[in-house]
Amino acid sequence: MHRTEVVVTGLGAITPLGADVASTWNALLAGESGIRGSVLREHEGVGLPDTVAGTMAVDPAGLLPPVQARRLDRSQQAALAAAAEAWADAGAPEVDQNRLASAIGTGIGGVRTLLKEDDVLEAAGTRRVSPRTVPMLMPNAAAALISIEYGARAGVYTPVSACSSGAEAIALGARLIRAGEADVVIAGGTDAAITPITVAGFAQAQALSRHTAEPASASRPFATDRSGFVLGEGAAVVVLESADHANARRARVHAVVAGAGIAADAHHITAPAADGSGQISAMRKALAQAGLTPGQVSHINAHATGTPAGDVAEAHAIREVFGCATVTAPKAALGHLFGAAGAIEALIACLSVEHGVIPPTRNLTEVGVDPDINLDVVTERREVPQEAVLSNSFGFGGQNVSLIVTSGRHHASRTAPTGP
Structure with a gap:
């Protein structure tokens, strides 16, 4: 039976590697790193560990009108900048506003505003707190602001599912289109949570990379000596359309x-299930919905954060579904963008199938891949046709999302099984 096909017509991003999609993609293919040192130096007095992080390549406030930027949290600034690029890339489609929706995921929302205004409250009292505090800190603000900016009245949605938020927003956007509730959805993820409290919390949980002496090599997914992830920030947005509307x-x-x-x-609020059951189920569901067999997937964009246990668990789940598959791990270059991670990696998967390139995974050429991974980890860019790419995003709380993107070259004639 014919199913409404969902196509990607617009891409937008601001990341540690670049101010837009082109600069991010080119830097990723070149094997560059967006991880920087001496982050949060002004907070050294509270005993923070030496912090390296993937801060955005440019200040997102500079990409917006000054008055608007001052009224937004950094995470909202990033989302609006990425959405503007994606909308322009899609050709600013004319669409009935009642058929246009917004779905932007986030892990935490405006935490920088929350912390800043709490400091103001304690130092100067209630009357000095900004009247814009609540709309700047609420998690749904990025999705709502994009809805307002583009007149999206079919619905505004905010998945808050930790590291899988951005991927879940894209899955939700596709579902809205297939359900006939929208023709176009602006979907993605955003987070800007590199703050003393998040660094301290993850450090106390022993989740952060200890390889801080050389920031560019701190994030080491799948490496034998990986020791934890690296914080990142940014946003990625895609414009989704029904194939009929795009055609x-x-x-x-x-x-x-x-x-x-x-x-x-x-299973557990932070640890993945030992048998990988949730991750395996997400990947198999994605394959079933796409009407594909494991052998038809060209490569996997792995969640791969660089934690000792997490990478092995994901590798086990991938082998269970795909065998010794080809994988890449962009967090080695980007860091972990939390609520934006699934969106930027889905965007990278779209570029992989569009251009026929698998991006390399940094920081493996000298230390090597952990033998327990037992996957074909790409360490140098490979130019080979990519007809289907699976992108994994797994979050605290045991929330697992897998997306499959395929080549758009023959989209008009494609049919697939029915489903949400």
């Missing part, structure tokens, strides 16, 4: 969102 306006198609799988571990 009617002769839009360029970057890729097709062919399948999405969402599953829960129901």
